[in-house]
Amino acid sequence: MTADPTTADATATKPAPADPVPAEPASAQSAASTRLPVAGPRQVRAAARELVRNGGRALAATVLLSVLATLAGLVGPWLVGRIINTVRAGGGVADVDRYALVILVCVLVQFLLARYARLLAYRVGERASARIRERLVDRALALPTATVERAGAGDLTARGTTDVAAVGTTLRDAGPAIFIASLEVLFIVGAVLVLAPPLGLAGLLGLTSIWVAARWYLRRARTAYLAQGDADSVLAEVLSATATGARTVEAFGLQERRIAACEEAVEESRRTRIRTLFLRSVLFPAVDVSYVVPVVGVLLAGSLLHDHGAVSLGTVVTCALYMRQLAQPLDEILQYMDQLQGTGASFARVEGVGTGDTAPADRPAGPVPADDRIEVSGVRYAYDGGRDVLRGVDLAVRPGERLAVVGPSGAGKSTLGRLLAGIDRPREGEVTVGQVPIAELGPGELRRQVVLVTQEHHVFIDTVRDNLLIAAPGASDDEVRAALAAVGADWVDTLPAGLDTVLGAGEESLDGARAQQLALARVVLADPHTIILDEATALLDPASARHAERALAAVLEGRTVIAIAHRLHTARDADRVAVMDDGLLTELGTHDELVARGGAYAELWHTWHGPPPPAV
Numbered sequence: 001m002t003a004d005p006t007t008a009d010a011t012a013t014k015p016a017p018a019d020p021v022p023a024e025p026a027s028a029q030s031a032a033s034t035r036l037p038v039a040g041p042r043q044v045r046a047a048a049r050e051l052v053r054n055g056g057r058a059l060a061a062t063v064l065l066s067v068l069a070t071l072a073g074l075v076g077p078w079l080v081g082r083i084i085n086t087v088r089a090g091g092g093v094a095d096v097d098r099y100a101l102v103i104l105v106c107v108l109v110q111f112l113l114a115r116y117a118r119l120l121a122y123r124v125g126e127r128a129s130a131r132i133r134e135r136l137v138d139r140a141l142a143l144p145t146a147t148v149e150r151a152g153a154g155d156l157t158a159r160g161t162t163d164v165a166a167v168g169t170t171l172r173d174a175g176p177a178i179f180i181a182s183l184e185v186l187f188i189v190g191a192v193l194v195l196a197p198p199l200g201l202a203g204l205l206g207l208t209s210i211w212v213a214a215r216w217y218l219r220r221a222r223t224a225y226l227a228q229g230d231a232d233s234v235l236a237e238v239l240s241a242t243a244t245g246a247r248t249v250e251a252f253g254l255q256e257r258r259i260a261a262c263e264e265a266v267e268e269s270r271r272t273r274i275r276t277l278f279l280r281s282v283l284f285p286a287v288d289v290s291y292v293v294p295v296v297g298v299l300l301a302g303s304l305l306h307d308h309g310a311v312s313l314g315t316v317v318t319c320a321l322y323m324r325q326l327a328q329p330l331d332e333i334l335q336y337m338d339q340l341q342g343t344g345a346s347f348a349r350v351e352g353v354g355t356g357d358t359a360p361a362d363r364p365a366g367p368v369p370a371d372d373r374i375e376v377s378g379v380r381y382a383y384d385g386g387r388d389v390l391r392g393v394d395l396a397v398r399p400g401e402r403l404a405v406v407g408p409s410g411a412g413k414s415t416l417g418r419l420l421a422g423i424d425r426p427r428e429g430e431v432t433v434g435q436v437p438i439a440e441l442g443p444g445e446l447r448r449q450v451v452l453v454t455q456e457h458h459v460f461i462d463t464v465r466d467n468l469l470i471a472a473p474g475a476s477d478d479e480v481r482a483a484l485a486a487v488g489a490d491w492v493d494t495l496p497a498g499l500d501t502v503l504g505a506g507e508e509s510l511d512g513a514r515a516q517q518l519a520l521a522r523v524v525l526a527d528p529h530t531i532i533l534d535e536a537t538a539l540l541d542p543a544s545a546r547h548a549e550r551a552l553a554a555v556l557e558g559r560t561v562i563a564i565a566h567r568l569h570t571a572r573d574a575d576r577v578a579v580m581d582d583g584l585l586t587e588l589g590t591h592d593e594l595v596a597r598g599g600a601y602a603e604l605w606h607t608w609h610g611p612p613p614p615a616v
Contacts, residue, residue: 035233036151036159038226039351044344047351051128051171058127062120066180069113070187075106077325078191081318088313114180121176129168132350136164139354142443145423150384154237159353162232163346170343174336181329188329192298192322196311199319202301203326206294210330213286214337217279224279225345228272235265276342287334291327298323369434369441369449372399372529372560374420378429381415388427389415391583399529402561404571406604407580413564416580417532420562421452433530447471451528455535457512457519461504464492464518471522483524487555489517520555530560568608577601 039047052059079099086095140148140156148156193200242249242258249258302316376395382388390412397403405413418424419431422438431438433449441449460467468480475483477499484492491514495501501508510518523531565571572591579587579594579601587594587601594601 035155035230036147036349037352037355039348039355041348043351043355044348047347051131054128054131055124058120058124062117062124062176062179063183065113065117065120066183067187069110069117069180070184072106072110072113073184073325074187074191074322076103077318077321078195079103079106080321081312081314083314084317085312085314117180118176121179122172125168125171125173125175129171132167132171132347133164136160136350136353143354146418146425152233152237154235154240155233156353157240158229158233158236159349163229163349166343166346167350170336170339174339174343178333178336178340181332184329185326185333188322188326192319195322196302196305196315196319198305199298199302199311199316202297203294203319203323206297206323207290209290209293210287210334213283213290214334217283217337218341220279221276221341222344224272224276225342226348228269228276228342229345229349231265231269231272235269238262238265283334283337287331291330294323294326295320367436368445369432369436371434372449373397374431374433374438374450374530374560374562375435376416376420376429376431379416379419379426379431380428381419381424381426383415389583390419390426392429393583393585395578395585395588397530397560397562399560400558402556402563402573402575403578404563404565404574404576405578405580406565406568406571406601408604410582411580412583413580414534417452417534417562417564420530421450421532422446423452447526447528449528450530450532451523451526452532452534453519453523457515459503459510459515459518461502461507463497463500463502464495465499467503467518468521468525472525472527475525479525480521483521484517486524487517487520489514489521523555528559530562531556532562532564534564568605571601571605579604 055062079102083096083099086099136159140160189200189204192203238261242262249255298320299316302311302319305311306313306316374397376393379390379393380388381390389410393412393416405416407413415424419426420438422431422441425439433441438446438450460470465477465480468483469475472479480499481492484490492498492501495508503510561574563570563574565574571577574591576589577587577591577594578585579599581600587597587599589597591605595605596602
């Protein structure tokens with residue numbers, strides 16, 4: 001769904017630059033400061049603790065079953081040591097058979113307990129994954145549209161797909177495996193220390209090489225995986241821009257330029273992946289060799305202690321088996337360590353969504369506008385630190401008025417519309433409704449005040465009903481049907497399942513006129529007192545545009561209308577016309593007044609409509 005609930009369409013974009021497709025991945029990288037933030041280690045740990053707390057009884061049951069399974073697994077090596085001591089002491093076959101039967105029972109019990117522990121852990125992981133996805137969607141939808149636009153579609157897309165999938169896979173697979181393996185390591189080491197403290201110390205000393213290798217890896221892995229994630233975002237952004245602007249690329253002969261941009265982004269992604277691969281190539285061989293060291297240490301220390309009668313042969317064998325048994329859970333932990341580092345970086349990127357900007361939904365309720373009057377006072381605005389595209393604009397819009405904003409391309413018309421809709425904040429000055437800054441309103445209040453309708457419209461892969469309820473979640477079916485009737489969308493009744501018909505790719509498809517009618521029906525349901533039109537029918541063919549304009553007329557009845565007019569017939573029908581030129585409001589008055597004045601608007605009108613007839 002759209003990130004800005006005040007727009008009737010899917011998105012609203014700022015004026016297109018000369019080259020509508022980003023030319024260089026370097027530009028994307030240089031704009032890394034505008035990307036969505038990444039959560040710090042403290043935030044990541046807090047989020048992880050919250051997930052653990054939400055695990056509840058299922059997590060507690062997982063811990064209990066894992067502990068019991070680990071204890072059952074410790075019985076086997078201990079009984080092997082008892083068997084050895086029994087045989088050395090002259091015990092019979094019956095004693096050995098009894099111990100062997102107990103070992104078999106313990107192995108079976110361990111298998112069943114571990115199986116159900118893993119099953120419960122998977123459930124905990126899936127639920128945690130679902131909470132992360134839901135929270136990401138909530139945060140992404142609450143982000144200001146300007147924040148999403150500055151970050152780029154590739155960054156948010158990568159976080160919502162690749163990063164969330166990585167976190168979900170880890171919570172489902174790696175998380176339970178590492179948890180159970182960690183318990184096994186803890187209990188095995190504890191068992192060795194209880195049986196023979198000197199042998200336990202020898203085994204722990206042999207494990208230090210694993211600790212050294214893991215510490216070396218962990219110091220470098222987080223930075224490397226964050227860089228890899230950022231490179232993937234840049235690559236997604238460049239590929240998305242190239243695919244979206246394919247016709248523009250072909251029309252202007254930009255193929256070589258775009259290929260070079262994509263190759264550079266791919267090379268940067270490859271470079272970051274080679275770095276993480278190098279880290280793994282150092283860690284895994286070092287760990288494989290280190291598995292043998294604790295076993296050798298226990299056997300050497302055990303042989304010396306056994307020669308001096310300090311420990312029995314059975315104890316030495318039991319401790320050696322324990323240390324050998326330690327290799328399996330350690331190997332599982334270290335094998336997943338690489339995945340954990342990548343997941344940690346992905347989790348930080350997912351948790352970072354919404355932390356850098358205070359989303360409108362997170363703001364406390366502010367003052368309610370006193371009336372419907374919109375005022376623009378001394379407004380200046382610039383995109384991304386560039387030169388001002390609005391330079392001291394002052395304007396007052398009376399309730400119920402129809403105001404047309406006209407001017408040459410690049411004059412600042414659409415930018416002013418975005419400020420009036422609360423999408424962007426002015427660099428200086430204020431845009432208020434009822435004496436309250438529009439940009440300070442929460443999404444619910446802003447939707448009741450102002451809605452922006454642009455030339456872009458979007459149909460979500462969902463039912464007709466849900467496509468409309470995003471504007472008014474509490475609307476009844478009767479209200480939804482009334483909104484559709486208001487815009488002339490009687491075709492909904494002819495769909496296979498009516499309001500329950502699923503729309504979108506692979507389902508029921510809509511042409512441009514019908515999709516625009518859905519967008520206008522959302523406006524009816526939102527019921528704002530002011531509607532800002534930015535060429536809402538410009539992308540439609542003439543026949544579809546006529547249908548949409550008739551629907552639009554029904555929507556505009558009784559409301560304040562601010563029309564960003566690129567075609568002057570809109571201005572002719574307005575109560576007043578505001579003329580923009582180079583970021584300034586140069587003329588303001590009725591159509592007849594401005595034509596009679598003979599200024600910039602009169603020149604535009606005569607250019608479009610033809611020169612006035614000669615005086616008789």
